[in-house]
Amino acid sequence: MKYFTMKELAKSSTADKLGIDNTPTSEASVALSNLVTHVLDPLREMYGKAITVNSGYRCPKLNASVGGAKNSQHMRGEAADITAGSREENKKLFELIRDNLPFDQLIEYNYKWIHVSYSSMHDNRSEILHLNH
Known part of the structure; x- marks a missing residue:
């Protein structure tokens, strides 16, 4: 883990606000x-520049609090929502x-933002989705 820390992958302002141990x-x-x-x-x-993790790991209680999918890969530590600060950079x-x-x-x-997941437990599907959210 060269550029990212476990702490930033588990940080959550929602968890802090609600007193959830994430x-x-x-x-x-x-x-x-x-x-x-x-x-x-x-x-x-x-990319050669900083990337911010908006949401990484989410314990089940935090995932429910933010309205995450019931089977979210965030709860298994397999997903992160990331941003480079603008839509143009996120497209890159x-x-x-x-x-x-x-x-x-x-x-x-x-x-x-961009959601990316990776699994070591099964073959990665290389599934691409475009959502207007």
Whole structure:
């Protein structure tokens, strides 16, 4: 984990506000490390500039509090929502991931942010979704 820390992958202002302990389980920590090793660190290398993690690991209570999907990969430590600060830059991140890196799901929300997941538990689907959210 060269560019990202476990702390930033588990940080949540919602968890802080609601007093939720969002400490990753040991399984989620391994999954987060794999996400960083296979996707986020290589992406940061290619992009050459800082990338912000808006949401990484979410414990089940936090995931419910933010309205996350009931089977969200965030709860397993397999997903992160990231941004480079603008829609134009987020589109670049999306294209770098799509064209160069392994992923399970890659979702863009009108390029407001990018959701990327990676699984070591099964074959990655390389599923791409475009959502107007």
